[in-house]
Each structure stands twice: as C-alpha cells, then as structure tokens.
Amino acid sequence: MRAIRYAAYVLACCLVFYLAALAVATVYINVIGSTRVVDAEEDSQAIYGGVGPPAIIYGRRPLLQTGPELIVLGASDALVGLRPPELSSRLGGMRVHNLSLNSGRMADFETLVSLAYEIIPPRNRRNVTFVIGVFYGNFYGLRDSRNFGDSTILDAEAHRFGLYAGSGHSLRPRVPRALLPTFLLALRPIVIASESWHDLTSLYSSAIDAGLGIKHKKEFYPQALQKLPEAERRKVIMKLRLDDHDPNGKKYVLDPGRLQEMVNLAQRISAEGSRLIVVDLPIPSWHADEAPNFHLYQWEKRPYFSKLSAFPHVYYVNMQDGFADETFYDSTHPFPNATAQWAARLSTAIAPILRERD
Amino acid sequence: MLSHDVVWDRLTNVFRQVFDNDNIEITDTMTAADLPEWDSLSHITLVLAVEREFHVKLKAAEVGGLVNVGSFIKLLMARAA
Amino acid sequence: MVSFTSPFFFVFCLTAIFLLRMTSANALVMGALNLVFVASFIPAPLAALPLLGFVCFGYCAIRAARRFQVNAVLILLVAGTVFLFAWLKRYAILSFLPAPNFAYATIGISYILFRILHLVIDCSDGVLEPPPPLAFLNYVFFFPNFVSGPIQRYEDFHAQVSAPLPPVTWLTIHEAFGRLVKGYFFVVVASSAASWIFDHAHSSFYAALSRQDGPATIALFSVSATSYLVFLFTNFAGYMQIVIGVGQLAGFTLPENFNRPFASKNFLDFWARWHITLSNWFKFYLYNPLLKAMASRWGTRAVMPYLGVIGLFVTFLVMGMWHGSTVIYVAYGVFLGVGIAINQLWQVWMTNRLSAPIYHELRERPWYFQVSRGVTLGYFSVAITALWIEPEQANRLFSPFGLTVFATTIVILSALIAIFGTLVDAAFGRMVYDGGGTKDLDPPASGSHMRYLGAIAGCYVVSGAGLTALAFYFTPAEHPYSTAHKLFLLVLAAFTAFLIGALVGAFDKPIAHATSYFGNRREVFLQTWMAFRIFILAGISTIMASAIPEFIYRAF
Numbered sequence: 003m004r005a006i007r008y009a010a011y012v013l014a015c016c017l018v019f020y021l022a023a024l025a026v027a028t029v030y031i032n033v034i035g036s037t038r039v040v041d042a043e044e045d046s047q048a049i050y051g052g053v054g055p056p057a058i059i060y061g062r063r064p065l066l067q068t069g070p071e072l073i074v075l076g077a078s079d080a081l082v083g084l085r086p087p088e089l090s091s092r093l094g095g096m097r098v099h100n101l102s103l104n105s106g107r108m109a110d111f112e113t114l115v116s117l118a119y120e121i122i123p124p125r126n127r128r129n130v131t132f133v134i135g136v137f138y139g140n141f142y143g144l145r146d147s148r149n150f151g152d153s154t155i156l157d158a159e160a161h162r163f164g165l166y167a168g169s170g171h172s173l174r175p176r177v178p179r180a181l182l183p184t185f186l187l188a189l190r191p192i193v194i195a196s197e198s199w200h201d202l203t204s205l206y207s208s209a210i211d212a213g214l215g216i217k218h219k220k221e222f223y224p225q226a227l228q229k230l231p232e233a234e235r236r237k238v239i240m241k242l243r244l245d246d247h248d249p250n251g252k253k254y255v256l257d258p259g260r261l262q263e264m265v266n267l268a269q270r271i272s273a274e275g276s277r278l279i280v281v282d283l284p285i286p287s288w289h290a291d292e293a294p295n296f297h298l299y300q301w302e303k304r305p306y307f308s309k310l311s312a313f314p315h316v317y318y319v320n321m322q323d324g325f326a327d328e329t330f331y332d333s334t335h336p337f338p339n340a341t342a343q344w345a346a347r348l349s350t351a352i353a354p355i356l357r358e359r360d
Numbered sequence: 361m362l363s364h365d366v367v368w369d370r371l372t373n374v375f376r377q378v379f380d381n382d383n384i385e386i387t388d389t390m391t392a393a394d395l396p397e398w399d400s401l402s403h404i405t406l407v408l409a410v411e412r413e414f415h416v417k418l419k420a421a422e423v424g425g426l427v428n429v430g431s432f433i434k435l436l437m438a439r440a441a
Numbered sequence: 442m443v444s445f446t447s448p449f450f451f452v453f454c455l456t457a458i459f460l461l462r463m464t465s466a467n468a469l470v471m472g473a474l475n476l477v478f479v480a481s482f483i484p485a486p487l488a489a490l491p492l493l494g495f496v497c498f499g500y501c502a503i504r505a506a507r508r509f510q511v512n513a514v515l516i517l518l519v520a521g522t523v524f525l526f527a528w529l530k531r532y533a534i535l536s537f538l539p540a541p542n543f544a545y546a547t548i549g550i551s552y553i554l555f556r557i558l559h560l561v562i563d564c565s566d567g568v569l570e571p572p573p574p575l576a577f578l579n580y581v582f583f584f585p586n587f588v589s590g591p592i593q594r595y596e597d598f599h600a601q602v603s604a605p606l607p608p609v610t611w612l613t614i615h616e617a618f619g620r621l622v623k624g625y626f627f628v629v630v631a632s633s634a635a636s637w638i639f640d641h642a643h644s645s646f647y648a649a650l651s652r653q654d655g656p657a658t659i660a661l662f663s664v665s666a667t668s669y670l671v672f673l674f675t676n677f678a679g680y681m682q683i684v685i686g687v688g689q690l691a692g693f694t695l696p697e698n699f700n701r702p703f704a705s706k707n708f709l710d711f712w713a714r715w716h717i718t719l720s721n722w723f724k725f726y727l728y729n730p731l732l733k734a735m736a737s738r739w740g741t742r743a744v745m746p747y748l749g750v751i752g753l754f755v756t757f758l759v760m761g762m763w764h765g766s767t768v769i770y771v772a773y774g775v776f777l778g779v780g781i782a783i784n785q786l787w788q789v790w791m792t793n794r795l796s797a798p799i800y801h802e803l804r805e806r807p808w809y810f811q812v813s814r815g816v817t818l819g820y821f822s823v824a825i826t827a828l829w830i831e832p833e834q835a836n837r838l839f840s841p842f843g844l845t846v847f848a849t850t851i852v853i854l855s856a857l858i859a860i861f862g863t864l865v866d867a868a869f870g871r872m873v874y875d876g877g878g879t880k881d882l883d884p885p886a887s888g889s890h891m892r893y894l895g896a897i898a899g900c901y902v903v904s905g906a907g908l909t910a911l912a913f914y915f916t917p918a919e920h921p922y923s924t925a926h927k928l929f930l931l932v933l934a935a936f937t938a939f940l941i942g943a944l945v946g947a948f949d950k951p952i953a954h955a956t957s958y959f960g961n962r963r964e965v966f967l968q969t970w971m972a973f974r975i976f977i978l979a980g981i982s983t984i985m986a987s988a989i990p991e992f993i994y995r996a997f
Binding site: 396403 | 569730736737740746749
C-alpha cells in the first residue's frame with residue numbers, strides 16, 4: 003500500500019539523517035572540542051557534550067584509550083581546583099581527566115569509579131591512576147548527593163535516555179558492556195542537541211526572568227567576586243560559608259562509616275591493579291577555624307587513612323596547608339587564577355609516585 | 361418550477377434593489393467576496409427581499425447555505441412561485 | 442485524559458486509518474472505533490451514563506422535531522436540550538438544582554450539543570430527515586472531532602461516509618503528513634514554550650496585582666495575555682491540524698477551524714478566521730434567524746445596521762457563555778459582544794461619515810490594516826483573560842485599579858501588536874503577500890523561486906539570531922558568555938529558527954513551486970523534504986521528553 007511505502011521511505015531517510023548527524027557530531031566533538039580528555043567542568047565543555055553529569059556519563063569515550071591515565075575525582079572543589087590542562091603540562095603531558103561531581107560524597111565517588119571502569123579497557127587498568135580529592139564535607143552522614151529522592155543527579159542523568167537502570171551501587175547499563183562505547187557514540191547527536199537546547203533555553207529563560215523582573219536567589223559568579231572591593235568580598239564570602247545543616251535543619255555529622263568506605267574503595271581500586279592517590283584538599287583558614295567538623299575530621303581520619311598504605315599502589319597526599327585565604331572565593335573553591343597553584347603543588351607531590359613502575 | 365433565466369432576471373433586480381446599485385451583474389459563481397457590500401448583515405436583507413419577491417420561506421440551514429448566487433438560483437428554481 | 446502524544450493515540454489512529462480505508466468506512470467498524478476512542482476518556486461505565494442520556498434525549502428530540510414540524514415544539518425541544526446541557530455542565534445559573542452525585546464525564550458534550558441542535562432544527566424545518574440510529578451515533582461520536590471539533594454538518598459527514606473514500610495518492614499522504622508535522626510541532630513544542638512563559642508571567646502578575654504596582658501589573662498582564670493567546674492558538678490549531686491530518690489519511694475531509702487569525706483585518710473578520718466552525722454554527726442558527734426575525738418586523742434601511750449590532754451582541758454573548766459555566770464566562774460573552782458591537786458601529790459610523798467607497802479604500806491602506814489588526818488582537822487577548830484567570834484574582838480586577846490596568850493593557854497591547862505586526866509584515870510581507878496582508882500566499886513570477894525561498898528562510902534565520910541577541914542584552918551581566926559561546930548560540934538559534942520554519946510548513950509552497958523544475962524526481966524530493974521534517978520533529982520531541990523508547994535497548 004502506498005502509505006506503507008511512504009512510511010518506509012520516511013524511516014529510511016530518518017536513518018540516513020541520523021547517521022549524517024552522527025558524523026557531524028563526531029567531527030564537531032573531535033575537531034572543535036577538547037575531547038582528548040574527559041572534563042566535567044563548565045568552561046571547557048560548555049558548548050558541547052554538556053557540563054557535569056552529561057559529560058561524565060556520555061563523554062567517557064576518551065577513557066577507551068590505552069596508556070597512562072590520571073583520573074581526578076571529587077566534589078566541586080576538585081572539579082574547580084584540579085584542572086586537567088594545568089596538571090597535564092606539569093606531568094609531562096600525561097592525559098588527565100576530571101570526573102568530579104558537584105556535592106559529591108563517598109558513594110558518588112564509588113559510582114564514578116565504577117563508571118570509569120566500565121569504559122577503561124581491562125588491560126589498561128594497571129595504567130590508570132585515580133586521584134580522589136577530599137575534604138571533610140565528603141564524609142558527612144548523608145550517604146551521597148541525593149537530590150531527587152532516591153536518585154542522585156548522576157542516576158538521573160544516566161536514566162535520562164534510558165541507557166542505565168537501577169541507582170547508586172546497582173546502577174548498570176541496559177546494554178552489554180562491550181557495546182557501551184558504541185551506544186555512547188550513537189547517542190552523541192541527541193546529547194549534543196539536548197545540551198545545546200538546554201543552553202539556548204536557559205539563555206532565554208534567564209533573559210525573560212530578568213526582563214520580567216523576577217529575581218532568583220543570588221547566584222554566585224567568581225569572576226564577579228574578583229571585581230569587588232575587599233570589604234564587600236569578605237561579606238559575600240562570609241555569607242557563603244559552608245552550610246552544615248541539611249535542608250531540614252538537621253546538623254550534618256561526620257560519619258566514620260564513610261571513612262571506612264574510602265578504605266574499601268582503596269582496596270577495590272588496588273585489586274583492579276590501578277593506583278589510587280587520596281588527596282586532602284585545602285580550605286581557607288577562616289573556614290577551618292569556624293568548622294568543628296574540620297577538626298573532628300583530622301582526628302577521625304587517622305586510623306582509616308593509615309590503613310590506606312597497606313594496599314599496594316595506594317597513597318596519601320596532604321595538601322591542606324600553604325594556600326593563602328585570598329585564593330579562595332568561598333569556603334572551599336579557589337579562584338580560577340589560583341588553580342595553577344593547586345596543580346603545581348599536586349603535581350610536585352605525585353610526580354615521584356607516577357614515576358614508579360612495578 | 362421556474363426556469364433559470366426567469367429566476368436570474370428577477371434575482372438581478374432584487375440584488376440591484378437591495379444594494380442600491382443598478383450596475384450589478386450577477387453570475388452563478390458570484391460570492392460575498394466579489395461584492396463588498398454583501399456582508400452578513402446585507403445577506404439577511406437580501407434573503408428577506410428574495411423571500412418577498414419569490415414568495416418562499418427559507419429555513420435556517422438554507423439561509424446559511426446560500427454562499428453564492430448559483431446556490432440562490434438553484435434553490436429558487438426548485439421552490440419558488 | 443488520553444494525551445495525543447501517547448502511544449495509545451498513535452496506535453489507535455493508525456488502526457483507525459487502516460480499518461476505515463480497508464472497509465470503506467463501514468458503519469459498524471466506524472462505530473466500534475468511535476466507541477473505543479470515547480471510552481478511553483471515560484474511567485467507568487457509570488460515568489458515561491449522563492453523556493449517553495444526553496445523546497439519547499437528543500435523538501428523541503430529533504425524531505420529535507421531524508414528527509411535529511411546529512415552531513412551538515421546536516422551541517420546546519431546543520430549550521430542553523440546552524437546559525439539559527447546562528444542567529450536566531453544572532452551569533452556575535442552574536446550581537440550585539440537584540446534580541448527579543457521582544463523577545461523570547462531560548467530555549465532548551459542548552460540541553455534541555451543536556450537532557444535536559443542528560439536527561433538531563433542520564429536521565423541524567424539513568430540510569433534513571432524521572438519520573438512522575447508527576449513523577447518528579457515528580456522527581455525534583466521530584472520533585476525530587469528538588474532543589474539540591471541528592463542528593461538521595451532518596449532510597457533509599453523511600455525504601463523505603456514504604460515498605467511496607477518495608483514493609490515496611502520494612499528494613494526499615504528503616499533505617496529511619505535513620499537517621501532522623505542523624500540528625505536532627504546534628502542540629508539543631510551540632504551545633509548551635508559550636505555556637512556560639504564561640506560567641511564569643501570570644503568577645507574577647497576580648503578585649503585582651495584589652501589590653497594586655501599576656507598571657509591573659500592566660507589563661505582566663500584557664505578557665500573560667499575549668502568551669496565553671499564543672498558547673491557546675498553538676494548542677487548539679495544532680490539535681485541529683492533527684485531527685484533520687488523521688481524517689485526511691482515513692479518507693475524510695474535515696472543515697478547517699483556523700485561517701490565519703493573526704492576519705485578521707478587524708474583529709468581525711477575526712471570527713471568520715478563529716474557531717470558524719463555531720462562528721459558522723452560531724451564524725446559521727442564532728445570528729441569521731434572530732436578525733431575520735428582527736428585520737422582518739422593524740427592518741428599515743436606516744435601522745438595519747443597528748439591528749445587526751443587536752444581533753451580533755446577542756450572538757457573541759451566548760457564544761461566550763457557551764465556553765464555560767460560571768459568571769466569568771458571562772463577562773466574557775459581554776466583552777466579546779461589546780467588542781463586536783463597537784466594531785460594527787464603527788463601520789456604520791465610518792460609512793456614514795466617509796461614504797462607502799472612500800471607507801473601503803481606507804481599509805485597504807496598510808497602516809489602517811495594521812492599527813485595526815492591532816486593536817483586534819489586543820482586545821481579544823485581553824478578552825480571553827476569562828479563560829485563565831482565577832476567580833479571586835478576577836475580583837481584584839474589578840476594582841478601580843484593576844479596571845484601569847485592564848483598559849491600559851488593551852491600549853498598550855494594541856499599539857505593540859500593531860508595531861510588531863508592521864515589522865514582521867515589512868520583513869516577510871514584501872515577499873509573502875502584497876498589500877493589506879489578508880491575501881493568500883501568491884507565488885512570485887517564475888524564475889525567482891529560489892530567491893523567494895531564500896528570502897523566507899532568511900527571515901526566519903535572522904529572527905532567530907535577533908531574538909538571541911536580544912536575550913544576550915537582557916541576560917544578567919554576572920554570568921558572561923564567552924565570545925565563542927555567544928557565536929555558537931547565535932548560529933544554533935538561527936538554525937533552530939530555520940527548522941521551526943520548516944516544521945510549520947513556511948517553506949512548503951516555495952519548495953513546491955521550485956521543485957517543478959525537477960520533473961520526475963519531484964515526488965522523491967518532496968518526500969525527502971517531508972522525511973526531513975518528520976526527523977526534526979522526532980528529534981525535538983525526543984530531546985524535550987528526554988526519552989528513547991526502551992525497545993531499542995531490549996533488542997540487545
């Protein structure tokens with residue numbers, strides 16, 4: 003029947019168009035983008051592939067390569083502070099990735115490691131070094147960055163195009179592992195289109211809201227903060243102190259169980275043959291002075307972090323001192339022009355570790 | 361049963377009278393779009409004049425369905441006296 | 442409520458199209474399809490009883506009208522039907538009467554009322570014979586126009602059902618698919634966008650209204666009113682396109698309900714372009730008879746125009762009240778009636794002052810058209826406030842402050858729409874139509890099709906980039922976009938605007954004309970263009986829904 007022929011022709015055309023879109027997306031990502039590494043941070047991925055969770059879930063293909071890889075994980079301080087290009091240039095051009103997740107906590111780190119291992123070829127696992135940047139906030143009693151009831155934002159992103167099922171530890175792809183990179187490739191046009199669409203609509207919505215005079219909660223822009231005079235900056239920074247109460251008003255409590263989970267993660271990574279470097283990231287002194295949990299953390303972590311060195315290829319680096327308060331724009335994040343200091347300090351500390359070969 | 365030409369003649373007179381214009385020439389395909397004065401208001405005036413002239417009573421559906429002169433003529437040929 | 446983007450709707454329509462085609466619209470098959478469709482909206486058999494009762498009453502009324510072709514009986518039957526309708530729809534004026542105390546479905550009843558009344562009146566007039574029961578049920582519950590029209594006359598429906606269905610040509614399919622793409626784009630994308638803006642604007646408007654903040658209230662009311670107008674149009678017209686497209690594939694021609702209402706010359710013209718089948722029905726069965734009755738009694742040449750005003754006012758008052766059951770809809774009807782009355786009176790006054798030919802000439806002038814259109818659309822978008830405003834807020838609007846806001850908004854919106862319309866017409870108009878903006882699209886002289894196509898496409902592209910540039914201007918300065926990012930967004934917006942143009946079919950006519958050079962391959966080219974449009978629509982829908990069907994993964 004004519005209608006069936008027409009419909010079949012339409013479907014065939016759609017397939018051709020999609021393959022064309024895929025080709026365009028691949029060229030776009032490989033030629034225009036910095037896709038040699040995975041980087042979830044805003045400024046380098048804004049125009050394509052998405053920032054944050056989309057970049058982590060759908061942008062993992064660079065991990066397919068064999069060779070030495072440095073994968074940085076952590077919360078937003080690791081995301082903002084440990085920049086792959088800066089680390090890479092100080093480590094002899096080594097491939098450095100940053101898969102950190104905003105408000106990440108221990109369980110998120112476990113998921114991130116699993117997500118990385120899903121793509122890293124098994125024979126390359128011994129060439130991979132994980133750097134997990136932590137501070138006391140990652141070890142709160144709250145299990146993970148649960149934002150939407152039972153799902154973390156990572157779960158929500160993984161579910162978005164139906165590629166994953168389950169959540170948290172049980173997050174697993176619906177397709178066989180072997181086919182996962184192919185599916186990540188096939189989803190590229192949709193992800194790029196989707197992220198571009200969100201980019202465009204968020205531009206319009208913020209313009210409309212501004213035009214209508216709707217004021218949102220004051221968002222924070224580090225570039226704007228640098229332009230303020232010192233006293234103003236101080237005021238803003240004081241307002242941005244890390245909140246140690248949850249949305250219901252309950253005080254956050256440091257949980258030794260989380261520290262044990264770090265030890266378990268170390269064991270797991272070590273068993274895979276990879277290296278792990280746990281890094282204590284700095285916070286400004288005024289924050290440290292006002293946060294009892296910070297001091298509690300220094301005490302509580304000792305028995306656990308001392309167990310770390312029991313595992314082969316697991317190391318600990320303490321980066322908590324030596325950074326001036328002025329380099330932070332709030333309670334945990336460094337200014338963009340200060341991240342080089344973090345990179346310098348870290349690379350100096352870990353270069354000898356990386357030079358070791360078993 | 362009236363003939364087309366008789367109806368056409370009398371209808372032309374009705375149109376000229378209603379629209380106050382002795383130069384109007386009606387054709388079968390003529391619609392309200394062709395005559396600027398023929399709007400929904402003058403349509404009713406026209407219908408009333410047609411009813412008087414041809415001694416017919418037009419029903420609601422018929423009045424609404426008279427979209428061009430041809431439909432007038434057809435209806436009147438069948439119904440008129 | 443079954444959504445027309447749900448799998449059920451797709452599967453149902455596909456099945457219906459095939460079954461109707463294969464069985465040549467067999468009455469029983471159609472009856473079964475209609476039953477399934479209607480039942481999908483009704484949660485329990487009990488809930489369907491009042492609706493069925495109404496339809497049965499209607500059928501008895503039709504038979505009775507044919508039997509006793511007397512005016513008194515007709516009036517009784519019409520009154521009874523309307524009364525039953527108002528009682529089932531819980532009209533506020535009948536609230537003193539007890540209503541059935543279980544939840545029942547009234548979906549589609551507003552349109553079923555028209556179908557029944559049309560049959561009752563025409564059978565009483567002797568113009569129609571009462572249809573047999575199955576034909577009647579199929580007409581009343583015909584699934585394409587069950588939910589919200591279009592209102593099709595029984596003669597038209599019956600003629601199409603009893604004749605063999607028109608054959609399926611590739612042109613039919615192409616046109617039907619074009620409508621479906623356009624309809625779905627309107628419903629899924631455009632009306633969602635308008636609805637989003639409306640949601641943000643109207644809650645801020647309520648806040649400003651309670652604060653009595655003059656400028657903000659006016660601004661937000663304007664935005665709410667226009668965004669709601671756009672939402673209403675894209676939602677309604679989009680659904681109509683879908684329904685007509687499905688009908689076309691199944692072999693039925695349903696009447697159009699919209700004819701470029703944003704190109705209306707004035708309020709009277711607007712109602713020949715917006716919800717056309719509704720205004721036609723009211724013209725047939727309320728305006729014409731009413732005016733005829735008045736004119737035959739008092740119809741002198743001098744008085745006639747004023748009788749017209751009365752007729753229009755009454756018709757639009759009733760039309761407004763049909764839209765809903767509360768007093769707000771009475772206000773809506775009054776507002777519409779006043780508007781149309783003013784329009785008609787203005788025309789009478791201008792004709793008297795200027796003489797008919799000069800007045801007609803004035804109306805053809807572009808500036809007159811722009812102002813007239815601006816006032817029409819401005820007035821209408823404020824009028825439809827009745828369709829969205831909450832009752833408590835409506836009370837606030839009736840204060841002196843609120844009424845000032847109301848009046849000022851009409852003036853401001855009219856002016857803004859006139860200016861905006863002038864700009865859009867200036868950009869598109871020279872290429873799309875010449876003169877007063879109400880003529881249909883005319884193809885340009887042969888040989889310049891590509892330039893013509895390029896010009897229209899160019900307009901869309903420039904609009905997209907322009908809107909984005911405007912958005913950059915409004916964006917808070919604390920979140921700067923890098924130059925590369927800005928450039929990317931401009932290109933993306935321009936491309937998206939182009940795609941939107943493709944989806945709404947803006948390039949269809951120029952492409953159809955231009956491909957006349959392709960000879961035999963024209964069909965293939967047009968099919969490929971249609972496939973492209975469907976692909977884009979599918980892509981946009983996937984992105985908006987953020988979903989990919991699971992069966993794609995299950996295959997592995």
